[in-house]
Amino acid sequence: MNSNFELIAKSKLAARVALIACVLPISVSAEQAGKTIMSRGDVIASDSSTESQRPLKRRSPVYDVDVVNTGTSSQAQLRMQDGALIALKAQTQLKIDEYTLGSGDGGSVVMELISGGLRTITGEIKGDKSNYKLKTPVGSIGIRGTHYEVEWKNNELFLAVWDGTIELDMSNATGGEGPVLLGKGGDFSFAKVSESGTVTSLLKPPSELSSLSSTPSKSAQSTEADEQGSTIANVEITTAEQSTPLVTGSFSQIVQDVSQNEFINEQELDSIGTEPLEELIEQRSGTAAYSVIDRVDATSSLGAVSAIDMQMTVNFDRGTVEQGALSFQDSGGQWFAAFNGLINSQGMTLGVNFASHGNNLANGTIQSQFTQGLDKLTGSFNLQEIEDPSVFAQGAFILSQP
Template sequence: MNSNFKLTVNFTSISSAMALAVVLPFFAHAEQAGKTIMSRGDVVATDSSNASQRDLKRRSPIYNVDVVNTGESSQAQLRMQDGALIALKAQTQLKIEEYSQGSAEGGSVVMELISGGLRTITGEIKGDKNNYKLKTPVGSIGIRGTHYEVEWKNNELFLAVWDGTIELDMSGATGAEGPVLLGKGGDFSFAKVSESGSVTSLLKPPSELSSLSSSVSSSAQSNDTEEQGTTVASAELDPAEQPTPILEGSFAQVANDVSQNEFINEQELDSLGTADIGELISERTGSTDYTVLESINANSSLGAVSAINMQMTVNFDRGTVEQGALSFQDSGGEWFAAFNGLITTEGMDLGVNFASHGNNLANGTIRSRFIDGLEKLSGDFNLREIDNTSVTARGDFLLGQP
């Protein structure tokens, strides 16, 4: 009886060892290239060496054998081992062939944008196009320390360089014009490139570039347009992540008349923070209330303001600003704004989903970022009446924890 029992235990141990042997080679041979700092919707990594798949969530590692896919109305932000930040747009496929740091040559990056688009602020691996290569369907991109955006859409490559310089090498494309420099070291910063390699310079960012937000809301109001200085998009939160309503009385009905969606404003990746802040955010858990208004500088086109209140609830597990509210008085009545959003690595993508001034509807923007580690929030706001845009209120604030 004992021998049979021992045989069973040994057999189980051998089976477990065999099972582990199937899993361990991936971790033993694949080098970690970075980690996921934000994942919204359907984000999956496929191991190109064995076709195994895994869902990417916050803090999930990224390896140099991964093909990262974002689904429809999905997005992800990655922090690579050299400090680079990569924001993947919806329906994007990015293959990470090599991402190594610490060599005498300064490291090496080889990635391939198979479909979709990304925006990135590059890290320490830069300065020589041989150190950094992003392959695209029409050629490869080298960098000299930069912040740029690229998207493959309708068989055309769209490029925008926000800082630094990129070099697009199209030596393999039929009819290509040769290497093209964009950015500070080039003749232009925005371009589109045909499948054959023909380059068209643009005077402004290509309108075809997709938003970094999850999806554009079909019910977005015509008031929220570039003409008024705001770009509004909807980030479709999971039902479990919908913010708790903070509107009461007649305000709630007015808010429902304005929109049935929670709006998230797209912001530039320029606000993305340092590695230290990114690490703090990735390691923080739970929900934190920022309710102590340590300082505020507010003014209105109608004169002095008073009775100022502001608060935000940040859920680090979900990566969301679940609810926020701002209110104050001027001679025209009470300004009120309700907002929510997503956490970035330093700041936040915030969207005002309802605002009013007295009995009049309003709109505007609220921006915020972490300071003093994650202890405080610093930011600013800009509000205006919809029907009378000359009536405005703006200011900056510093929020702390109780």
């Protein structure tokens, strides 16, 4: 009798073990590294220890044993445990070896870009290159708190730093001299690196970088002029048929309005009962064009400003600001800036891809956040000529959808 009970008990235990194995294909020792907040097309996570695979959809977890793969015409965006955002381009393989959140600036990140490309805004884990390592075929990247883009394509590594500093160490992979600093801490922000470790600095983002949008950039053609030219890379701009006239008002008042776009304040300003911004973004789908200027003010070191036009295209499926353009006139000519970026829990982070004033190259920053749920964008901009920073323009804006 006892043997029958033991047999039944063992059978039940075996059934439970089999059920658990089916439900939990992830390695027992795996820790959650983040979650999927945007997924389009074929996005698969492969467990590097068990080789099991699972599709990644919105809210799917990712673990520190995963190799995340995006297929042709597929993209994904991950939010990691420390708040970092990682946007994966099509045909990308990203291996997550370690993602541990510690106290303060502590914690540890070790990932490997096997193929393809990504754009990322780093989170709490930053400040010390030993805390963060992204391995690539030509070397490893450390950060000091940053927003950057990297892509391995045709046996070359292409780099663009939108904010902060990255450090590329090629000593182990190629034996090249290092480290190479890009961004605010280096001599240049854009570069390409050959398979042998030869670094070529660029004046503008590499045109070889694949767009995060579904439509390839018309300017994404590799030419020798790209290294010294001033054409727009990795962005498509559709200019409005008519420019929007300057709306007069108190600049200080608009700046004050724009300053109230932090997450907690934004919730207070929105209507009662509105869901947190992160939830609104996750639930929203499709593309939205913010092209109606509700309020704007701008000043220039050269005097009066007129003919202001601004627009942004936000893709909520991919979590990206796919394209944006700002233009206006002063006595020195037309100011123009092309930009794109990523949506984050606070709204968005933008990088200026190209800027000019008349015939002179310029640079600067554009900041923007969502207000009134996702109905409007408030923000500010600061632009200056590269050769003569005393020539500058700045302003604040509120955009809405048509």
